[in-house]
Amino acid sequence: MSLTQADVRRIARLARLQVNDTEVAEVEQKLNGIFGLIEQLKAIDTEGVEPMSHARDVALRLREDVATETNRRAAFQAVAPAVEDGLYLVPKVIE
Amino acid sequence: MQWEVVIGLEIHTQLSTQSKIFSASSTRFGNEPNTQASAVDIALPGVLPVMNRAAVEKAIQFGLAIGAKINRKSIFARKNYFYPDLPKGYQISQFEVPVVEGGQVTIRVGDQDKVINLTRAHLEEDAGKSVHEDFHGMSGIDLNRAGTPLLEIVSEPEMRSAAEAIAYAKALHSLVTWIGICDGNMQEGSFRCDVNVSVRPLGQKEFGTRREIKNLNSFKFMEQAIKYEVQWQIEQIEDGHKIQQATVLFDPDSGQTRMMRSKEDAHDYRYFPDPDLPPLVIDEAWIERVRSELPELPEAMQARFQSQYGIPAYDAATLTSSKAMASYYEATVAAGADAKLASNWIMGEISATLNREERDIADSPVAADALALLIRRVMDGTINNKTAKDVLKKMWEAGDSADAIIERDGLKQESDTGAIEAIIDEVLAANAAMVEEYKSGKEKAFNALVGQCMKASKGKANPAQVNEVLKRKLG
Numbered sequence: 200m201s202l203t204q205a206d207v208r209r210i211a212r213l214a215r216l217q218v219n220d221t222e223v224a225e226v227e228q229k230l231n232g233i234f235g236l237i238e239q240l241k242a243i244d245t246e247g248v249e250p251m252s253h254a255r256d257v258a259l260r261l262r263e264d265v266a267t268e269t270n271r272r273a274a275f276q277a278v279a280p281a282v283e284d285g286l287y288l289v290p291k292v293i294e
Numbered sequence: 295m296q297w298e299v300v301i302g303l304e305i306h307t308q309l310s311t312q313s314k315i316f317s318a319s320s321t322r323f324g325n326e327p328n329t330q331a332s333a334v335d336i337a338l339p340g341v342l343p344v345m346n347r348a349a350v351e352k353a354i355q356f357g358l359a360i361g362a363k364i365n366r367k368s369i370f371a372r373k374n375y376f377y378p379d380l381p382k383g384y385q386i387s388q389f390e391v392p393v394v395e396g397g398q399v400t401i402r403v404g405d406q407d408k409v410i411n412l413t414r415a416h417l418e419e420d421a422g423k424s425v426h427e428d429f430h431g432m433s434g435i436d437l438n439r440a441g442t443p444l445l446e447i448v449s450e451p452e453m454r455s456a457a458e459a460i461a462y463a464k465a466l467h468s469l470v471t472w473i474g475i476c477d478g479n480m481q482e483g484s485f486r487c488d489v490n491v492s493v494r495p496l497g498q499k500e501f502g503t504r505r506e507i508k509n510l511n512s513f514k515f516m517e518q519a520i521k522y523e524v525q526w527q528i529e530q531i532e533d534g535h536k537i538q539q540a541t542v543l544f545d546p547d548s549g550q551t552r553m554m555r556s557k558e559d560a561h562d563y564r565y566f567p568d569p570d571l572p573p574l575v576i577d578e579a580w581i582e583r584v585r586s587e588l589p590e591l592p593e594a595m596q597a598r599f600q601s602q603y604g605i606p607a608y609d610a611a612t613l614t615s616s617k618a619m620a621s622y623y624e625a626t627v628a629a630g631a632d633a634k635l636a637s638n639w640i641m642g643e644i645s646a647t648l649n650r651e652e653r654d655i656a657d658s659p660v661a662a663d664a665l666a667l668l669i670r671r672v673m674d675g676t677i678n679n680k681t682a683k684d685v686l687k688k689m690w691e692a693g694d695s696a697d698a699i700i701e702r703d704g705l706k707q708e709s710d711t712g713a714i715e716a717i718i719d720e721v722l723a724a725n726a727a728m729v730e731e732y733k734s735g736k737e738k739a740f741n742a743l744v745g746q747c748m749k750a751s752k753g754k755a756n757p758a759q760v761n762e763v764l765k766r767k768l769g
Contacts, residue, residue: 259574266313266320267318270330275336285326290433
């Protein structure tokens with residue numbers, strides 16, 4: 200599998216990354232290089248091997264259901280660019 | 295052309311935990327904005343999610359209640375999209391391997407039972423809330439809800455009408471509240487439905503192109519939205535247009551659905567396993583403990599009510615429509631009321647009054663044992679049915695016992711044969727014309743005479759006795 204420049208632009212847009220016209224070719228080449236490595240991995244016979252979803256062979260740790268966090272709004276909002284009535288303000292979003 | 299409607303539902307249920315799914319913030323609804331948003335919830339750099347055991351347990355409860363497979367190992371994934379109420383830039387959800395797979399729910403439409411298969415149910419975190427009021431051209435973000443545990447329940451596209459979709463949503467709503475994993479509060483968004491709707495010519499195998507109606511938070515709106523959407527799709531196709539896959543919103547004011555986004559700019563979520571969270575492992579012992587602690591489920595209870603109390607299927611279904619109603623019924627019978635009379639009173643007067651006052655049966659001013667006493671007074675002939683309804687009204691208002699009201703207001707039914715005979719003799723003497731009518735073969739005149747006797751006794755005469763004595767005297 201190899202990517203086209205259109206794919207690169209689309210992926211960049213989905214990730215909110217700015218990739219200008221001169222960078223597109225370079226990114227395309229790098230990404231396709233990674234895909235080359237993946238192709239090599241895919242050549243390995245993995246018949247009967249359970250797909251790995253995590254690098255470490257551990258189970259998820261679970262915590263008891265207790266609410267212990269206190270209200271730290273003032274501290275968190277002190278570093279926010281804009282707040283009002285306890286809300287974070289962001290550029291207008293309309294569905 | 296005959297059209298067939300195809301509907302599948304995705305329902306987001308908020309799990310009723312104390313704390314959030316990945317942080318120790320409170321999940322309480324309605325507090326000051328951002329006062330329940332911790333460093334994890336607002337996604338400050340360097341924080342890590344830690345899974346809430348209770349959220350997993352509730353998912354297991356649900357899976358067992360619908361006879362689904364509980365995956366011994368399930369995986370959390372990142373669902374990537376950008377929106378200001380999702381501070382991490384991704385939602386932690388489950389993708390390839392959800393915690394619950396399969397399962398079934400039985401719905402009833404008219405007098406037909408139908409089994410709906412479920413695809414899956416997966417754990418995920420809720421997003422925050424955007425406030426679109428005017429903040430000098432900006433939007434406000436409240437992250438109190440961010441990280442609230444959700445179980446998203448996905449059905450197969452097996453419903454064939456709005457009525458079936460509503461019945462399914464109601465069945466699920468009743469089940470999740472029954473087993474206590476969700477408070478079911480639709481106004482507060484604890485139970486939100488996305489409905490996938492398509493139409494196809496009757497008999498066609500392939501599905502039509504579907505449109506998804508997002509975020510319906512009442513059964514009434516769901517019904518309106520589906521009916522509108524189905525009609526719209528059929529008209530489009532009959533006018534020669536093709537349906538484009540899209541996400542739409544229902545506007546309750548206009549009663550119409552409108553496009554939110556088309557397939558072209560549909561989200562590409564680029565799911566991948568979340569490296570912050572190793573696989574969720576659920577062992578046999580845990581599942582068995584949850585199984586042993588599950589309450590009796592509505593279907594099993596319905597069957598038991600029919601066999602144990604000898605009441606009809608309809609009664610059993612109505613009485614098990616909520617856990618509170620079922621336990622109220624059982625308590626009434628346990629306190630000595632006849633099983634069928636108790637059913638009639640609860641489905642009739644009690645439910646009607648509760649509905650009128652918009653109260654839940656759990657807060658009924660007349661407790662189960664108080665109702666049982668009233669029913670016992672009907673059973674032992676102290677009062678007749680009609681008087682009992684008046685007594686109930688007074689019990690409801692004043693909170694007095696049935697006996698106290700019967701005593702105070704002198705409502706005891708007249709069962710003394712001598713007294714009843716005296717009343718009947720008076721009535722017969724005063725209504726000679728009616729007696730003649732009856733004797734000449736007009737059966738209706740008999741009922742009129744019974745009515746006169748009841749009136750003369752101020753409603754206190756035992757109706758069965760009046761009938762009997764009257765027949766004897768006229769015979």
